Amino acid sequence: MSNGGFIYDTDGNVLHAHGGCMIKHGDFWYWYGEDRRGDRYVSCYRSNDLRRWEFRRHVLTMGSECRPLHPGDTASLSENGRRINIERPKVLFCGKTGKFVMWAHYENGRDYREAAACIATCDKPDGDFIYHGHFRPFGHMSRDCTLFRDTDGASYFISASRDNADLHVYRLTDDLMNVESLVRVLFAGEYREAPAVFRRGQRYYMLTSACTGWEPNQGCFSESTGVGEEWSRLRNFGDKTTFHSQSAFVLPVGDDLYYFGDRWGGYPMSHPFDYSKSGYVILKLRFNDAGDPFIVWNDEFELPTV
Numbered sequence: 312m313s314n315g316g317f318i319y320d321t322d323g324n325v326l327h328a329h330g331g332c333m334i335k336h337g338d339f340w341y342w343y344g345e346d347r348r349g350d351r352y353v354s355c356y357r358s359n360d361l362r363r364w365e366f367r368r369h370v371l372t373m374g375s376e377c378r379p380l381h382p383g384d385t386a387s388l389s390e391n392g393r394r395i396n397i398e399r400p401k402v403l404f405c406g407k408t409g410k411f412v413m414w415a416h417y418e419n420g421r422d423y424r425e426a427a428a429c430i431a432t433c434d435k436p437d438g439d440f441i442y443h444g445h446f447r448p449f450g451h452m453s454r455d456c457t458l459f460r461d462t463d464g465a466s467y468f469i470s471a472s473r474d475n476a477d478l479h480v481y482r483l484t485d486d487l488m489n490v491e492s493l494v495r496v497l498f499a500g501e502y503r504e505a506p507a508v509f510r511r512g513q514r515y516y517m518l519t520s521a522c523t524g525w526e527p528n529q530g531c532f533s534e535s536t537g538v539g540e541e542w543s544r545l546r547n548f549g550d551k552t553t554f555h556s557q558s559a560f561v562l563p564v565g566d567d568l569y570y571f572g573d574r575w576g577g578y579p580m581s582h583p584f585d586y587s588k589s590g591y592v593i594l595k596l597r598f599n600d601a602g603d604p605f606i607v608w609n610d611e612f613e614l615p616t617v
């Protein structure tokens with residue numbers, strides 16, 4: 312396996328789970344991410360060793376069941392028969408409802424102005440998700456996004472707002488189906504994308520990228536004593552291109568943490584841009600004596616033995 316390149320599933324097919332997330336449920340890690348081929352939006356793979364990935368299902372497609380949450384609302388996974396865009400899908404399991412709840416970024420497939428969040432749910436981690444529609448949290452624009460659940464059960468949706476100028480932190484309702492409050496506006500005017508939040512001991516960290524389309528750029532981190540608390544100023548993470556990647560998520564395994572980034576369009580980046588050439592950068596997070604996270608390039612994917 313070669314860092315930055317493709318990962319293959321157990322059938323030998325290229326794994327498509329871009330801009331995604333990973334959750335552990337039972338004996339398996341489930342990897343969800345964008346799959347832009349044909350009528351697909353989100354695909355799911357699972358593994359019990361973080362190396363062999365079994366394709367499970369295209370969990371959200373143009374043909375998925377649509378069920379609006381409120382009478383009179385609409386929920387559609389196409390526009391006049393055309394694809395829409397579902398980006399950066401993130402999933403959490405809700406103990407209260409027993410549902411796997413997916414939040415993602417919705418665009419109409421024609422332009423990038425919808426800037427909305429969307430939700431889908433499923434009774435199983437790798438079943439057919441039911442799509443519930445898109446909305447703007449409290450009316451705010453919402454693009455690149457992530458979910459984070461804290462150890463006390465509080466869950467947060469974090470997304471780029473005001474045409475990406477600001478990053479909003481929303482606390483979610485207990486059923487994870489709505490935003491409860493806007494708890495923070497971060498990095499106002501700094502145009503941050505690709506948020507990924509993780510916790511190490513009592514410290515919380517957020518990785519973000521700058522806003523340069525598919526081109527990689529200097530990643531940054533910020534830290535805090537709580538997701539809803541004040542966050543520090545941005546400081547550099549990785550090199551000037553974050554090793555030709557953009558943050559997708561950080562996976563905790565035991566006491567260790569692993570950075571997963573998307574290498575959009577491959578390396579060197581395909582011209583014309585070819586999304587299907589996108590690979591993954593996986594590196595163990597290291598911390599200096601001050602507790603600042605950093606990554607060191609490794610030609611091989613850096614994954615734990617589990």
Ligand code: DGJ
Pocket residue numbers: 330398399455504505523524525557
């Ligand atoms: C950067 C975002 O982080 C990606 O998810 C994707 O939307 C690209 N922009 C599109 O240009």
